[in-house]
Amino acid sequence: MTMSPPHAIAEDLKRARRLEFWTIGWMLSIIVVMGLVMGSSQAMRTAWIEDILSLIPAIVFLVALHFEGKEPSRRFPYGYHRVHSLAFLISAVALAAMGAMLLFESAMTLLKREHVTIPPIRLFGQEVWMGWLMIGALLYSVIPPVILGRMKLPIAKRLQDEVLHTDAAMQRADWMTGLAGIAGVAGLGLGYWWADAVAAGIISLSILRDGLTALRIATAELVDGAPRELGSNKIAPDAEALMNELKRLYPGADVRLRETGRYIHAQICGARPEEEVDLQAIWPDDQERAWRLAQLSFVPPEKEEPA
Amino acid sequence: MTLRLLIGLIGALLLLPGCEGIPKDPDGTLDRIKAERRYRVGLIAPGTDAGKQRLFLHRVSAAANAQPLLEHGASEPLLTKLEEGKLDLVIGELAPNSPWAKRVTILPPLGERVSKEGHVHIVGVAKNGENGWIGLLHREAEAVAAQP
Numbered sequence: 001m002t003m004s005p006p007h008a009i010a011e012d013l014k015r016a017r018r019l020e021f022w023t024i025g026w027m028l029s030i031i032v033v034m035g036l037v038m039g040s041s042q043a044m045r046t047a048w049i050e051d052i053l054s055l056i057p058a059i060v061f062l063v064a065l066h067f068e069g070k071e072p073s074r075r076f077p078y079g080y081h082r083v084h085s086l087a088f089l090i091s092a093v094a095l096a097a098m099g100a101m102l103l104f105e106s107a108m109t110l111l112k113r114e115h116v117t118i119p120p121i122r123l124f125g126q127e128v129w130m131g132w133l134m135i136g137a138l139l140y141s142v143i144p145p146v147i148l149g150r151m152k153l154p155i156a157k158r159l160q161d162e163v164l165h166t167d168a169a170m171q172r173a174d175w176m177t178g179l180a181g182i183a184g185v186a187g188l189g190l191g192y193w194w195a196d197a198v199a200a201g202i203i204s205l206s207i208l209r210d211g212l213t214a215l216r217i218a219t220a221e222l223v224d225g226a227p228r229e230l231g232s233n234k235i236a237p238d239a240e241a242l243m244n245e246l247k248r249l250y251p252g253a254d255v256r257l258r259e260t261g262r263y264i265h266a267q268i269c270g271a272r273p274e275e276e277v278d279l280q281a282i283w284p285d286d287q288e289r290a291w292r293l294a295q296l297s298f299v300p301p302e303k304e305e306p307a
Numbered sequence: 308m309t310l311r312l313l314i315g316l317i318g319a320l321l322l323l324p325g326c327e328g329i330p331k332d333p334d335g336t337l338d339r340i341k342a343e344r345r346y347r348v349g350l351i352a353p354g355t356d357a358g359k360q361r362l363f364l365h366r367v368s369a370a371a372n373a374q375p376l377l378e379h380g381a382s383e384p385l386l387t388k389l390e391e392g393k394l395d396l397v398i399g400e401l402a403p404n405s406p407w408a409k410r411v412t413i414l415p416p417l418g419e420r421v422s423k424e425g426h427v428h429i430v431g432v433a434k435n436g437e438n439g440w441i442g443l444l445h446r447e448a449e450a451v452a453a454q455p
Contacts (some may be wrong), residue, residue: 115333115436117412120445127446129330129438191331193436 351399
């Protein structure tokens with residue numbers, strides 16, 4: 001069993017890697033611009049911290065990808081496919097934390113009835129309300145995540161990559177909080193002190209839901225649960241089909257599937273293999289995705305104890 | 308859908324700066340001052356740099372087209388009244404690291420005095436979030452500070 005990623009997904013992996021570098025670059029520029037105009041506004045500060053949090057999935061994706069291709073060693077005899085599962089857990093925690101933080105922040109603002117001051121500043125000799133600059137910065141912060149998130153989704157599906165999928169969800173969270181921030185600052189401008197907190201509160205629920213779903217899938221993956229569908233806690237249809245096929249090939253045996261990163265490992269308990277097994281031939285689904293089945297292992301039937 | 312929403316939003320925002328009176332005050336301070344033609348000021352005793360304070364009040368009165376109703380007192384009760392919306396403006400000495408800095412909005416300093424504890428600013432203070440009124444005060448405070 002070779003550890004380097006299969007040919008079929010090499011191009012997509014390269015594309016995903018490039019996209020993540022672009023993401024880090026754009027997000028850093030957004031962090032700088034937002035930092036310049038955030039002033040004392042709590043809402044802007046929260047948006048800024050979220051922008052920093054949203055770097056996490058992109059960074060852990062690149063780290064996991066770096067390890068995925070490494071050959072097993074004496075110290076890591078199973079190779080590094082699980083690094084991807086770990087990266088997924090970290091991204092899921094980041095996404096859930098972002099949703100929780102946003103919800104807490106907006107609830108506190110509403111409970112304490114905090115009225116946010118946004119003062120004017122002097123810009124090129126002109127008095128300008130800082131709110132306009134904030135809206136400008138937020139607009140800038142909205143555009144790259146919309147584009148990057150949309151580009152990542154189809155690649156994440158082809159690669160069966162939960163980290164990339166969570167990163168796309170993070171990007172969705174980013175542009176949604178950006179829009180909420182714009183609505184909030186514009187609302188403040190119109191004299192509605194609660195506008196910001198209400199907009200952020202509504203959006204935080206959807207981010208928190210995405211984060212918690214990701215967290216459940218990541219946990220399932222780490223405790224050897226059956227392979228899950230991308231972005232949902234249901235069992236993946238291709239894994240279901242593989243399960244049925246293996247049960248047909250090895251009647252009476254116990255068939256177990258688990259997922260390490262994007263790969264499926266199958267175990268047949270209580271049956272012996274034929275001389276050679278062709279993994280690709282076993283894969284019942286789309287042949288282009290036959291790389292998903294990375295390993296098939298057998299546990300021979302145990303000798304029955306005499307009574 | 309996302310894209311259309313974005314374009315609509317940008318379009319709406321481009322129209323907004325043309326509107327009069329943005330930012331507005333959540334509690335309507337500036338509208339009330341303009342309607343009643345008076346505003347309530349708390350002066351923290353003892354006042355220093357009375358010239359700058361007088362000039363500031365003079366300029367604010369002209370800009371808002373209203374007369375100040377003065378009240379003297381110690382900083383704590385005056386700032387509490389400001390926070391409750393019973394005063395529109397407080398003027399006095401406040402250390403830049405005062406615990407009040409989060410509860411009220413401190414305007415650009417009119418002047419400063421060096422004391423044993425370091426620099427003490429003479430500042431105007433307004434209620435948090437009254438962004439229209441704060442904008443007016445901000446402009447006038449900067450104009451006063453720029454004078455020799």
